[in-house]
Amino acid sequence: MPGTPPTRFVYLGPEGTFAEQALRTVPAAEHGTRTPARSVPEALENVRSGDADAALVPLENSIGGVVGVTLDELAEGEPLLITREVVLPVDFVLAARTATPLTSVRAVAAHPQASTQCRRWLRTYLPDAVVVDVLSNGAAAAGAATGEYDAAICAPIGAARHRLAVMADKIADHPDAVTRFALVSRPGPPPPATGDDLTSLAVYIAHDRVGALLSVLMELAVRGVNLTRIESRPTGEALGRYVFFLDCAGHVADARLGEALQGLRRVCADVRFLGSYPRHRWTATDEDRPVPAPAGLSDADYTDAAAWLARLRTGE
DSSP, rough: OOOSOOOEEEEETTSSSHHHHHHSSSSHHHEEEEEEEESHHHHHHHHHHOSSEEEEEEEEEEEEEHHHHHHHHHSSSSSOOOEEEEEOOOOOEEESSOOOOGOOOOEEEHHHHHHHTHHHHHHOOOOOOOEOOOOOOOHHHHHHHSSSSSSSEHHHHHHHHTOEEEEEEOSSTTTEEEEEEOOOOOSOOOOOOSSSSSEEEEEOTTTTTHHHHHHHHHHHHHHTTEEEEEEEEEOOSSSSSSEEEEESSSSSTSHHHHHHHHHHHHHEEEEEEEEEEOOOSSSSOOGGSOOOOOOOHHHHHHHHHHHHHHHHHHHH
């Protein structure tokens, strides 16, 4: 994190959710204050107003896809900077005030996304139970703790927070599901390059130009910049007007990515830099290492070419 380490953190609440669990993997957050926010816009506004140093908000889920409200908030309003990503396994549990047989469970509280991701398990083990939609995983755990519901589908941290008995764990239909979160702060120098980074951008294309999106992609491709994600969101200006969100392998300090950004600046209606930050890595195996740049497109190649051109211009 650039500058002074943050001490005041806000996250998408309430307490006992995956967002809080993800935030607690950030070392600085363990020693700072952690305040839940009622929504993503509220969390980010706390950072913009200076009431918090950083906010942790969800970006995407491997099953449910992108979190549109987060992308919309990052593309609009005063700029913010992503300084870290946190990728958390989505490990749902079924919990209740006391451990009871599954056959006694008649009402289960769950956030709609949680019940969707546990649909097969519910159909197999609780076919007669009524699933009641609630606003969050934390609210589900709280409802089970008060006895309002027989049980809850929630995050492990929610079960622990409300002292619930875990009746079944790892109940998600997709055991490898993960949610990706972003730690966001006010603008400043990005974290130093690590050699394995991501850069996020919001790109507005020129809608009156034929092949405008192709021009964007070519600026990256011709420099060997790997595009790891692309999403589109409506701008709200008119039907058919979109902003494209790009995640690219590399850091703004890298020569080839820097040149690509200059190219995007030339061909796009607007480009918003959302941050360069270390890529989340599960292990250090060969498969997890960055894809090497094609021949002639490494940073060393760009540095050498720039030095050669400088010599030509000065007559050395």
